[in-house]
Amino acid sequence: MARVEQNYKERAMAIDSDGECTGLEVPYIVFDAESEEEALAEVHDTAPSERNSVPLESIEIESREGLTTFKVNAIYKRKAASTSTASDDDEGDATVSFDCGGGARHLTHSLSQKVVFGSKTAGGAIGWNGKSGSEMEISGVDIPTAQLRETYTKVMRLSKITTTFKRTVAGLVGKVNAGAFKGWNAGEVMFLGMSYSSPARKSTKVTVTFNFAVQLNESDARVCGKSISKKGFEYAWALSKTSAEDGVPKAEVESIYVDQVCEYASFNVLGL
Numbered sequence: 377m378a379r380v381e382q383n384y385k386e387r388a389m390a391i392d393s394d395g396e397c398t399g400l401e402v403p404y405i406v407f408d409a410e411s412e413e414e415a416l417a418e419v420h421d422t423a424p425s426e427r428n429s430v431p432l433e434s435i436e437i438e439s440r441e442g443l444t445t446f447k448v449n450a451i452y453k454r455k456a457a458s459t460s461t462a463s464d465d466d467e468g469d470a471t472v473s474f475d476c477g478g479g480a481r482h483l484t485h486s487l488s489q490k491v492v493f494g495s496k497t498a499g500g501a502i503g504w505n506g507k508s509g510s511e512m513e514i515s516g517v518d519i520p521t522a523q524l525r526e527t528y529t530k531v532m533r534l535s536k537i538t539t540t541f542k543r544t545v546a547g548l549v550g551k552v553n554a555g556a557f558k559g560w561n562a563g564e565v566m567f568l569g570m571s572y573s574s575p576a577r578k579s580t581k582v583t584v585t586f587n588f589a590v591q592l593n594e595s596d597a598r599v600c601g602k603s604i605s606k607k608g609f610e611y612a613w614a615l616s617k618t619s620a621e622d623g624v625p626k627a628e629v630e631s632i633y634v635d636q637v638c639e640y641a642s643f644n645v646l647g648l
Contacts, residue, residue: 378409380422383447396580397428399453403438406446412437415446423450429535429580430454454580470530470586470648472558481521501616501627512618512627524590526558526565528648532584534574544645545570552609554640558648563593563607567643586646600629611635 383403390399402423409415416435425432430452438447483502501514553565568587591608598604599614606612617630 378414378418378444379407380418381405381407397430397454399430399451400427402427402450402452404448404450405441406448408444409446410444412440412446415448419448419450426535427452429533470528473527473529475525475527476522480518482516482518501614501629504616504627512616514616524592526588526590528558528586528588530584530586530648531581532572532647534580534582537572537582537584548641548643548645550638551641552607552638554642557643560590561593563609563640565590565643566609566638567641567646570646586648599632602629602632604632604634606634607636609638611637 381404383405385403387403388399388401389397392398404419404422406415406418409418415437419435423432423435431454432450433453434451436449436451438449440446502517504512504514548567549569551567553560553562553567555562557565566589568589570584570586572582572584574582593607595605596603597606597612599612604612612632612634614629615631615633616627618627620626
């Protein structure tokens with residue numbers, strides 16, 4: 377079975393005017409290889425795909441030192457400059473875009489309610505079927521609401537977008553800011569995700585996009601005539617019960633709840 381060892385002699389290496397590595401060669405010695413193809417394959421399996429943030433370009437045989445011994449070089453080379461038109465700084469400042477469009481939300485209980493005909497009282501329940509007990513149903517209604525969205529873009533070095541960084545970012549998706557973030561109060565911003573596109577081995581910098589949804593905190597939200605306080609991505613709902621008054625059934629609010637349905641986290645790791 378072939379054996380690979382790194383050859384610790386001098387190695388070719390180059391940097392640019394900014395001190396960034398643009399290319400290098402790493403020499404290896406392969407023992408007990410039956411052919412050139414096997415020697416190349418063994419170094420291919422051994423050499424890392426990237427060194428000094430420079431991708432592996434090719435693997436070449438330098439010489440054959442014996443019947444089964446080969447000198448092989450792994451060549452790392454930066455093929456192209458950044459695809460970004462940003463400055464040569466490590467990372468530029470983030471830019472932001474904001475959009476406020478229309479959406480919808482589902483309500484089962486009204487802000488306030490009045491009976492304009494008949495004697496049944498729905499107690500703020502929207503779309504109550506008029507039945508009591510286990511047969512009681514409240515269908516609710518979809519109403520227009522504002523949907524706020526912010527997008528930040530930032531030029532980042534591709535070498536910093538490691539698998540570990542991607543895992544960390546993925547873990548933040550769907551979570552809400554635990555503290556103030558970009559002028560928004562805690563509880564108002566949800567991270568929706570990160571994206572970028574670039575040739576895997578031809579760029580050193582990429583433009584990365586970070587998307588957020590915004591939902592404002594409410595200090596005087598109204599549910600069935602009651603004032604409540606809730607954070608942006610908390611969910612407020614009411615529990616209704618039915619009773620009868622002079623033989624006429626009516627629905628009334630028994631309790632109002634505010635639930636935390638999203639986890640909170642710090643977005644500092646995003647570097648925005």
